[in-house]
Amino acid sequence: MLSLKPLPPNHNPSLLHSLTPFTPPFPRTQTLKPSKHASPPSAIQSALQWNRKPELAGETPRVVVITSGKGGVGKTTTTANIGISLARLGFSVVAVDCDVGLRNLDLLLGLENRVNYTLVEVLNGDCRLDQALVRDKRWSNFELLCISKPRSKLPLGFGGKALVWLVDSLKQRPEGSPQFILIDCPAGIDAGFITAITPANEAVLVTTPDITSLRDADRVTGLLECDGIRDIKMIVNRVRTDMIKGEDMMSVLDVQEMLGLALLGAIPEDSEVIRSTNRGYPLVLNKPPTMAGLAFEQAAWRLVEQDSMQAVLVEEEPKRRGLFSFFGG
């Protein structure tokens, strides 16, 4: 779903300022490129943003864990698409698949044949960390690291520590620290979840507009806050505007009212997700872009700038097909 920022009533069009009521918790210490517009560093062009790249906010590397609690809501899809979007924006990204035993992130990215070493082999001394990182040929600033192969086991006790060492080692590597480290968290709230959230500074909670997912998401949010992660944003996935319109599904605003989290994105239900999984080609790379792909790109943008959605799209009356509708009017 597209996010557009409506102009406030007292908006002064001569000023370029952000409309976010939630000020970013971290000071902006780094920008990707100097903006062409003569605007203060903290300003974001209101309503529509174009002809500029997002300004990186927060301290790098930004370690983001993508979790949900409930399985099958789209964590891995979100990790893959947001990761590729960030890489396409020019940021260096390392995606870590922390699902011990059931890794899928390599499948979504089409890199399953190139995963030879995992973090387990690094811990055992079979390879170095840079040898275990799989660099995407399409975007050389995107790398993938799997925790373990399906039949291997991660030693008990220092699973979380291993990830902390991993993040620290990535910071110190010769080619420079990555700007984003995305951690694909496994489902549940057991040892895998605890391991995955250990090094994270912020979290993206993926949920769907159904009550079961919301209850699990609420619990996960509570656990994250207990663990000291305060910057938690929400992505509502698999939104069906037609069902929302018919009041068969909770709206995105209803979800937000239940969970009380800032909204990073609302991803519409899209059959192209399955096709992209089959191809091993992330959705955001489709041309022309799909609605879900656009929504992922916008979510990635907001993640970079530590921003959140100010308005959501609600379906209106159906489009009236005119005589020249096939011209795209």
Add this chain to the structure above:
Amino acid sequence: MEMAALHLPSFSIQPSPPFPKHRVSLNTTQLMTEFVMFQCPSRRNPPKSGSLMIRRRLVRAVSDSGSSTEGAATDSPDENIVVTSDSANDSPPDSQDEKVLVTSESANDSPDSKPLVFVAKLQAAISPLSPFVSSMKIYAGSHSNVIWLSTATAFLLFVAVRVHIGVTRKSKHNRPGTVADLVRRGQLRSDRRGMYAQGISSLKYEDPFNNPYVKLGKSNSTVEMCGKVYKLSPVTLTPEEQAIHQRRRSRAYEWKRPTMFLKEGDSIPPDVDPDSVRWIPANHPFATTASDIDESMAQTNVYQKHGVPFRIKAEHEALQRKLGALQQDQKLNKFFIDSGNAKEYDRSLKLHPKSNEAVDQNPSGNQEGNSSPSSSNSSSSSFNSTSPSDEPQKL
């Protein structure tokens, strides 16, 4: 030198002559005909030739009217005839205030030239044009055919150009031995080649907030995407509501970060806080790990940036030691074995076949366990085994 300017209204083909009804000479008729062609260039009469013609005809007309000298002014380089069309004074064709003036800088101009005579002559010259105009009307119907023909031609040209470009690109890719092959094989990064090394990428950034497939309504409150119309609904979550939710969750979910993972059924150590223990189901992948990997060694392995990984190096050194030990044994055997010793050795083999078979199996089993470095299944089990260098010594 008398100057006369020829002013004509902005030209449109009209059946009625736009000029006063005066008699004009034949030369003037020719002059007007070609001037018509000049003003309204058609496919039959390109303007260039018309402009040259009008220049020559004007020269002749002026020379004819002003002087009796023949041929003197023909294509004379000294004469510059200027024909201007006063578009600022455009008037409807039916108006009577036309002015026809010919500007001439020729030195041969006679002071006796009469521009008004020209007007009359021009008007008389217009009348023969009416058949021409009517013939143009006849051909107006064929204009639509011409338009279609031109459209089809343009389309065919477009398709041909695109096909040509496509063929060119394909031939570029299919040409063997180019740098594209290196990129295809993964030996060269496509985004760091040549001009792309400076960070300029052929894949331009696409703004997700300014996508052409998303159309905004005039009031900026409606969005059209994929055939559906949406309206913007602002988010209503306030910071106060967020704080309320956070307090609710802190009361509902009290959780301590676990520092110890125990399998179900294990006893809790006495000095460990029960709240910090995390129970792992017996069938969980974490619970099936039996090995105790050295934490400091694992940390060192993660931080290693260069050189051979620890395990590979250890196995390589172990293999080298083993080979050295085997060579030493062979040398010793060759050195010390004589007939007497050989017989005793044979007896020992015959008397204790089982013990010798057990000795033979053990080193082979350890070698298999140590020679499969990439197998993750054996990684945890083999890591706990003693180093290979100890095996021959034990034997």
